[in-house]
Amino acid sequence: MKARALFTSLAVVLSVSLLAIQPVSALTVIDPTNLVQNTLTAVRTLEQVNNQVQQLQNEAQMLSNQGRNLANLDFNVxxxxxxxxxxxxxxxxxxxxxxxxxxxxxxxxxxxxxxxxxxxxxxxxxxxxxxxxxxxxxxxxxxxxxxxxxxxxxxxxxxxxxxxxxxxxxxxxxxxxxxxxxxxxxxxxxxxxxxxxxxxxxxxxxxxxxxxxxxxxxxxxxxxxxxxxxxxxxxxxxxxxxxxx
Incomplete structure (x- = not known):
């Protein structure tokens, strides 16, 4: 959530800055709403990727634990x-x-x-x-x-x-x-x-x-x-x- 808010604020600041520095003739090219939406989409995509990576790490750890639990004892009296x-x-x-x-x-x-x-x-x-x-x-x-x-x-x-x-x-x-x-x-x-x-x-x-x-x-x-x-x-x-x- 903090990352999303940060990217949102950054997108707003960037759009305002672009409006301030661009000539009047170029204002029709910039769409602040679209820029903010694209930024939010990128943030959500990054969060999904991070969640998937964490899930894969958890599954790998689970498989490692199962492997240890299923390991046969190489000793017999x-x-x-x-x-x-x-x-x-x-x-x-x-x-x-x-x-x-x-x-x-x-x-x-x-x-x-x-x-x-x-x-x-x-x-x-x-x-x-x-x-x-x-x-x-x-x-x-x-x-x-x-x-x-x-x-x-x-x-x-x-x-x-x-x-x-x-x-x-x-x-x-x-x-x-x-x-x-x-x-x-x-x-x-x-x-x-x-x-x-x-x-x-x-x-x-x-x-x-x-x-x-x-x-x-x-x-x-x-x-x-x-x-x-x-x-x-x-x-x-x-x-x-x-x-x-």
Whole structure:
């Protein structure tokens, strides 16, 4: 508006000046109204051009912002997390003793941890079963210790991945990069939760195997004692006299 008023004033002054300096014969050539109108038209055209330039600048800035928001995060720790979990899963797969499969576990448990021993089971068989139960308990403890060592090793890798992800999140240039970094942070948290469950699984398994071994050992001891005493009337000591004394 200030520019328009300035150009209008300039046009008026110019027309008055021309009227003052031109001879009378030339006054019929100058049209002040037309000059003012042309000047106003030029001012409006200049304003439109300025508005269009500003609009183009705004659109360019908007496109630049959209480009940053849509920029992909060139960083991914998912493969590292999967490899870490795969190592833990491999330890569970290598676990010896009672299988983790439910059907196989039921049949093996019924054989090695019976509620009571049948009379047809020999003493040697009970000894071999006791030995196998002891081996299962040792293997369960070994698996739990191996898992603890693996988790301890994985924690160092998790700390490195966490530091990398935090750095990527803080340096993200757009919404997409920030969201992708956040998703990977959530994946790391989920991985640690799964890892904790794996560790708890092996520890609980080792404890359960030991408790089952103790219970089976008590049952075996009762059976051995029963077989030693026999089914008849137990021996009752009484005084014995020799030669009438």
């Amino acid at each position: 998912v493969s590292r997390l999967r490899a870490s979990l795969a190592r833990s899963e491999q330890l569970i797969a290598e676990a010896q003793g009672l299988a983790y499969d439910v059907q196989s576990l039921d049949s093996e448990f019924a054989r090695l941890y019976p509620d009571e021993y049948a009379a047809t089971v020999s003493g040697d068989q009970m000894y071999r079963d006791a030995r196998e139960r002891w081996e299962h308990a040792i293997n369960g403890l070994h698996t739990a210790l191996r898992m603890q060592s693996q988790v301890s090793h994985n924690l160092g890798e998790d700390e490195s991945a966490l530091a990398d992800l935090v750095g990527q999140s803080q340096s993200a240039t757009g919404a997409l990069q920030a969201m992708q970094a956040t998703n990977q942070l959530l994946a790391l948290q989920a991985k640690q939760s799964i890892q904790a469950q794996q560790l708890q699984l092996t520890q609980d398994r080792a404890a359960s195997l030991e408790l089952a071994r103790q219970a089976a050992a008590s049952q075996r001891a009762r059976e051995v004692r029963r077989r030693f005493l026999g089914e008849g009337t137990p021996y009752t000591p009484h005084a014995v006299q020799f030669y009438g004394y």
